[in-house]
Amino acid sequence: DAGVTQSPTHLIKTRGQQVTLRCSPISGHKSVSWYQQVLGQGPQFIFQYYEKEERGRGNFPDRFSARQFPNYSSELNVNALLLGDSALYLCASSLNPGDSNQPQHFGDGTRLSIL
Amino acid sequence: GENVEQHPSTLSVQEGDSAVIKCTYSDSASNYFPWYKQELGKGPQLIIDIRSNVGEKKDQRIAVTLNKTAKHFSLHITETQPEDSAVYFCAAVSNTGKLIFGQGTTLQVKP
Numbered sequence: 171d172a173g174v175t176q177s178p179t180h181l182i183k184t185r186g187q188q189v190t191l192r193c194s195p196i197s198g199h200k201s202v203s204w205y206q207q208v209l210g211q212g213p214q215f216i217f218q219y220y221e222k223e224e225r226g227r228g229n230f231p232d233r234f235s236a237r238q239f240p241n242y243s244s245e246l247n248v249n250a251l252l253l254g255d256s257a258l259y260l261c262a263s264s265l266n267p268g269d270s271n272q273p274q275h276f277g278d279g280t281r282l283s284i285l
Numbered sequence: 286g287e288n289v290e291q292h293p294s295t296l297s298v299q300e301g302d303s304a305v306i307k308c309t310y311s312d313s314a315s316n317y318f319p320w321y322k323q324e325l326g327k328g329p330q331l332i333i334d335i336r337s338n339v340g341e342k343k344d345q346r347i348a349v350t351l352n353k354t355a356k357h358f359s360l361h362i363t364e365t366q367p368e369d370s371a372v373y374f375c376a377a378v379s380n381t382g383k384l385i386f387g388q389g390t391t392l393q394v395k396p
Contacts, residue, residue: 174328203384212291212374212386213329226381260328264382271317271336274384276328 172197174263174277182283183251191246191280195263201225202244203274204236207258219244220266248282256284287312289377291387299395304362306390308375311356315377318351318358319384323372333360365394 175194183189195202201220205213218226219238238244242263248255258281262274288311298304310318316337321329335342335349335358342349348361362369375387 201382203382205384210389212289212376212389213384215383215385218382226383228383262384271378272382273319273331273334275331276321278326278328 174261174275176259176261176277176280178280179278180281180283182285184285185251185253187251188247188249189251189282191248191259191261191282193244193246193261193263193277195242195244195261196275199263199265199275200242201264201266201272202238202242203262203264204244204246205260205262205276206230207260207279209257213260216246251284253284256282258282287315287377287379287383287385289375289385289387291375291390293390294388295391295393297393297395298365300365300367302365304365304369304392304394306360306373306375306392307357308359308377308387309355309357310377310385312377312379312385313356314380315385316380317378318349319376319378320347320349320360321374321376321386323374323389329374362392365392367394367396370394 203218204216207213215228217236222238233249258279260279262276264272264274319334323329351358
């Protein structure tokens with residue numbers, strides 16, 4: 171079975187631009203979460219979606235937004251890119267976030283570089 | 286706020302030796318504690334997890350212990366091999382399902 175898939179794998183943008191990152195969860199998983207991982211640090215929570223509704227939001231500015239589609243895939247959008255947005259963006263899927271014991275499985279991420 | 290502290294930040298062991306990584310968490314409502322291994326250019330891979338109603342769990346060479354009273358949990362890797370070299374992250378899950386990660390431990394296993 172396919173794991174969590176993310177696209178693109180790498181992306182280079184300039185300051186002020188906008189970017190859309192995509193994620194397909196493991197088949198049968200209905201929840202998708204997004205994390206930002208800056209080099210040398212642990213991932214930081216950005217969003218969690220379940221059944222197309224936002225279930226949680228981390229401490230990120232409004233430039234960050236996301237949505238989940240009927241097939242449970244998800245997109246993360248970042249507007250007005252800043253140099254500090256350079257990071258690895260990770261997507262994780264789980265069965266149901268209502269059960270906090272459900273393991274979250276990660277994709278290999280999108281490496282975003284801002285010039 | 287919610288916080289997970291992880292130590293050490295780097296760990297170097299000889300092949301065959303044991304490695305121990307320790308974490309503490311702040312949110313007493315946390316009830317699920319996964320451990321992830323991240324290799325270069327890859328996403329975090331779940332290697333073992335423990336739930337709050339269990340004090341210890343073992344899977345072959347990997348074991349995790351949990352002390353809820355002290356808010357401590359640890360990862361133990363025995364008979365380390367060069368392929369165990371990676372960055373390891375502990376995490377605690379809040380009752381909202383959000384993962385709070387530690388800062389990571391870079392493990393180097395020398396042949």
